[in-house]
Amino acid sequence: MPSIDADTPLPSSEGITETSSSPASPVNRQRTPSVSITPPSGRTRGESHELTSAIGNIRLSDTNGRATLSPEPRRSRNGTPRRRRSSTGAVEQHDVADEELPDDAFHSPEFQGAFRDAKQLMSNIQSVLGSSNIHEAHESTMGKLHEDAGRLAAFEYPATRTVGFVGDSGVGKSSLLNSLLDTKGLARTSNNGEACTCVVTEYHYHSRDTLDIRVNLFSIEELQDQLGRLLQVYRTFELHRDEITDAAERQDMEANAKVAKDTFQAMFRGRLTDEAFLIRESYGDVLDRLTRWAADARPSPLRTWTGLSPQVCSNILMALSSEPASRDSPATWPYIRSIKVFLNAHILSRGLILVDLPGLRDLNSARRIITERYLLECNEIFAICNIGRAATDEGVHQVFDLADRARLSNVGIVCTRSDDIDPEESIRDWPGRRARHIEQLLEYIETTNKEIEELKADIEDYEAADLSEHERRELAECREDLRQASIRKQNYDFELKEYLITTRNRIIIDSLTNTYAGRVTDSRVFCVSNTIYWQNRTARKSEAERYLHLSGILQVRKHCISIVANSQRRIATQYMKDQIPALLADIELWVQSGARTASEERREALCQTLDSVERRLRKIVTFLHGAGQPKMQAKTGQGGITVLILHFVETLGTIAHLQSDHETGTRRLWMRWLVILEGLGRKCVVLYGSDSRVCLRMPTNSRTWLLRNLKSMILSIL
Template sequence: MEFEDSEGANSTSSDVRRNQTPETPTGRKQRKRKLKDPSITAEDYELWKNYDKWEAETKKIVEAVLKKLEDSNSNKPNEEDLLLTLKKKMQQLKEKCLQENIYVGVFGQTGAGKSTLLNAVFKEKSLLPTSSSGACTSAIIKVQSYEGRKFKAEIEFLSEQNWNDELKLLVELCGKEDSDDEVDDEDDMEVETAKNKLQTVYGSSGPEKSYEELVKMNIYQNIPKSGKKILREDNAEELSRKLDPYIRSQPCQTSKIYWPIVKSISVYIPYCQILPEGVVLIDFPGLGDSNKTRSEMWKTNLMNCSSVWIVSAICRAVNEKIVHEIFGTSIKSATNGGRCHDVAFICTKTDDIEEQEYARDYRLTNEEMNLTDDNDLLEYDGKQKQSCIRHRNKHVKETMKKQYEEKWTKLMTKGSTQLEFSKDDLCVYTVSAKQYWKLEQKEPSNIFAETEIPSLRKHIIDLYMKERKKVLNIYVSEVWGMLLLLISLNQNKQNEILKSRFNTINKAFQMSLEDFNEHLEDICRSLQDHLKHGVREAEKKSGQVIQQHIEPRGGRNYQGFHKTLKAICRNDGVFNSAKFGPIDINHDLSKPLHQKIDHFSDSTLQFNKGRRHSMEGRFNSIKLSLTNIIDEPLPTKSTAENAWVWKCRKDFMKTEINGLFYDLKKQITERKQHFYNAPSLSVQCSMKPAYEEATRKKGAGVLPFMKKILKEHVEEKHEEFFKDARDNAMEQFNDMKEKLKKEIHGRMTITLELGFSQWSGHNPLPDFQKEFDQITLIWNEVKDLSDSD
């Protein structure tokens, strides 16, 4: 198979919607292509159209205002500065992105039917390759709609250096020179996984070759220099066929197979009439990966997911261990700075049932199954199967809902942690893609009754609409506030009322800012105390933690464990073992610090609470204080003109304050990830010399030497590197703290300057009344929608 550096190969997947290519037409014609699907209610459809309309019209108003300002000028220095500030504000509003991607993470074991599920959700039966046989990519697959004309896939490869690093690990796993086993580990899962990758990329003799021999084969000579490959096809089936070598190995596949060196794949559906542009469904291959680059990408993408889907075949869903693991991982991610709003359990293959056996086990009577002697054999079997399916669906839903609500409660109580969503946001869906396609072709009116694929689409759309409304509300209000300011600026005399008001409000703001800064310093000291306790606990437990990691899991005499430990060291302490599951020595060593951060975050950084000492409570206090002062009535002697000007200015300042604190919350959510990750990353850095030394050990009997190196390094250095971990976490928090101070001071200062500014020059500013009237109509509609909730 030949590679070609396709046009636009250097663009990232998140930029596709914004960086238009020749095949991605711009303009409002594309916006008219809206969803037409049974899962979209008439109300949602109308609201959807309104969101698009309000956004487009508001952006158009902003562009018109900016054009007028750019055509304006003044000869007075102070007015030139004011004009420049106004232009800058409008330029920021013009460039503001209102449709950030919303990510839905899809997890589940191979064979659970994830690809089949995604194909059904997107109503493209042949989009993602599906197979019951097996080996599959380690890469993350993202699926989304876009405004192009063709089905497209963007394949990103591991860098040559990243692959060579993994190659060393794979060769060592397959090698025998450091083996002290009495028998070959042919059944060892780690070895089999390594062999599979080497055979896939280098042929059947790959596992027998040395690292140097494999590097000389230079497989990257056929990989585009950009590191990306673009595929474009007219239909989903042809794209799926061409994607095969990058996703999996097929028994009869004759073309070159590349999936082991693929980092991620982004699939784009043109003119999708099912789900909105900007919603990205991410198919996660498993709980981490042996490659450090993919593993880091896995964690980052999970952190950004607004929703998590846990997929399992219905026959195993209630008791499947992997479901519990994924749920725990998802909750852990959400507590550690993630953006998860809800978790959905999706039970697939609901039509796969032995109805007679099921009816016997659950003692279902003919009456309960609505069966009569009048039914012929075919009708009898069909009704019995449908009754059993519905009974099992209901039973599994109730069982899983109860089970995970209890698990949720235990997790929350144990960790004393609160999330941005509750256990009421845990949903269970029972679906059959096979049944969906049958009904979609023959009986579309029964799709809702017989399958929950449309319900999943509705689930996504509700998530999207909720976020879209929130963002649009803030944006339209900011534009409306700016127009209020602009139409009130053309005053040809100095307004004394504004001058006196400025002194009062500026004084109140400065006091609020001082209180806020003092609050930040207080919580900084609180965090320092939390982390000090965390350091002491980590020091006490470090010996026990490293001992648990350097011994075979489960206390068994597992002869191949030295290979697993070598793989862990090769990957700097992090490895997704096929036999033992995800392993992260760095996180486990620093776990006491993470727990202290959790406790600190629960009382300080969560935004589902407005407690006085939390960040949310402090933001609310500042907003309330400033709003109350702004709302104080003018003196009774004020003229009607003064009253009108002041109403414009105070409404402008209120919208700016709301926009400021909305943006600050977003920044905190984004930066929390760095803060949470700091301790384990710091411990990883401190442990790196030991990992590297252990990796270099070769020959028979290597396991005791590796164990000794790791154990002695922790014993000798633990005080030093836990304090470094504390300092790195504090550095990240201090960085966030200083940026918050700078942001709130800078933006509030500009807000007050603009709110009390005057334009007294001989050349009046342009007339913005038309634009103000237009934005007022939009704002009233958007505000009414929010007020009705």
């Protein structure tokens, strides 16, 4: 952990001021300073280049609002806003759908328009390449180009992304999933310390309010194959352990044999009373018996439950994915290929799939193997750990070790139980200004508590006697003072909790990013409290918002939602900037290698026309560079670039008419290129910059392509 100056406070992410006003004097109903809450502030190669340039001008931004707390002088009773209910009398609660969404450039109209244009370009090129029967020749270059263009024209970005959550038993992984899904008690936790996650459980989106479960089991043939491999591993080690001299080899074989043994015990509990028969009898006889046992114990191949309530769904999941209560009953999980839960959860609505995985340090080695295999299929992984042991958690180390071996990136960490922190211990751990600030807040709370107790005593005295008009007014004043003192007490309690949590969160995040330097950034490390989230989830929205933000759940949910769009944007951008230009480069090579069969006379005439074209094109390039600028932008409708390019296209059109009448097919093909090039002249490239202005641009790579390949294009069709 990096060293920390005890006298230098960490900056609070919530805008806490350490040198706040001093507490008010106790007794006589002198009120302590109040706390205010400040809300958040609030068709040819030419056309393809237009897409490539457009993508390069996408700009992303990130804005975050943040709530701040600071002590201020108390307001008078008349200035204190009273709570109001809605017209229906219902208390307004936090709505997950109203949470701040991540910046989403992928779903912007500009990006989606560019993506549609790119696919249309590929469709146009496919049509051009297929306009003759050349592409039908067996193993022809044109055939491959035509096929590649068709594949790119049919390109679709992935609709879903998978995020895996892995952690040791008891670290709060299932509770975290419940909070992210905003469904309390769905993923069950165990009270006896046993692992509750023995099988991979995927959470998918559907729009219905009820839940569905779909269980897919291994077939008998698949089970027999698995049993055969496990039996072979087990028998090899048990029968030849004395012959293994290499220590590393022996360790690996012993570990594999343990996986086999654990799996046999889970599948055949109550039947496998004599493990010696696994090596005493022949391999074939043992495998036949194990296969019969598996067929007897195996449930139906596909089981589906629909229309479930969260509680019923949770009970079924517990029975399917956990060890049975009876030690004599076989487990179901070894027979399960996958469990999919479908529910209407906001976090899943954009294509995210959350996956609950057994821990890598699970005592059952068979479950560990399941997790290791599935992690390789996840698009992002979160290692879950207790915040108190985050820096030394062995489970987190194993996740990163596995990620390194498998060359996986996008690994993050979620530390749970961020609320589990004691003020007195923090004073000892954080000497200096931070300790003094905590002591100051504790004094505020103590002073306010004394004031509240006095007010309650006064109210009891008033209520026990017959009151005069003056005394009734004093009683009303006491009740109002008690109400405001209670509000101040709640605010001071929150400010203390917020300071403790955010300060330690920052320390832990810095420690983890230092421990796993180069493998994780602070943007992928989160600290959460499932307890704070659920304690305030159904409270009045105005009172609950600050606690829900402090829980950290909202930040993790926002990050997870961004994973789908960011991944789709990255893949779609690669498609437009890499895959499409690669195809155009292949087409260029094919054009340059074309046969030249024209007569010298026709070649000379065409070259003269070409010289004129090149002179015009160079004027365009000079115009585009104007005043030393690499590109020229113009508002939509100004046609400077468009007019020049259309003049250029008009000159190119004369080339087609130089073809003889018997070359109608070739001329038609050339005219197709002209039509597409004319599209470049009319449209140029629609761009969107950081200032969101729409402009026209002739991309640098388009100019380079035209200058370098114009002559070869024309000569290739002669």
